[in-house]
């Protein structure tokens with residue numbers, strides 16, 4: 760449409776069927792909120808045993824601008840894990856994003872943030888610098 764900013768073209772074409780799984784990235788400050796992040800991690804592992812809880816990344820990794828660990832889970836878990844995170848994130852910032860095969864879009868245009876919106880290090884994706 761003339762005059763409108765076109766929606767970014769993504770691998771998903773806007774179809775939720777393209778979502779293979781989801782990631783929740785749990786952010787923390789190693790000096791301040793690691794304890795809360797550890798409690799959340801234990802609770803997620805206990806309540807959602809099919810979710811895959813990743814390693815701690817105190818050092819910045821990929822597009823993430825704070826320390827974090829990742830929780831990867833199947834789409835079927837979203838209706839239970841999403842509201843549980845809403846009620847139990849304990850002040851932590853969380854990025855929830857789908858995995859559609861387009862990592863740049865998944866961490867920007869497709870992203871859902873809990874608590875705050877953190878900068879995303881777009882240079883991690885290689886291509887263009889604007890997103």
Ligand code: ZN
Pocket residue numbers: 782784829856
């Ligand atoms: Zn991710």
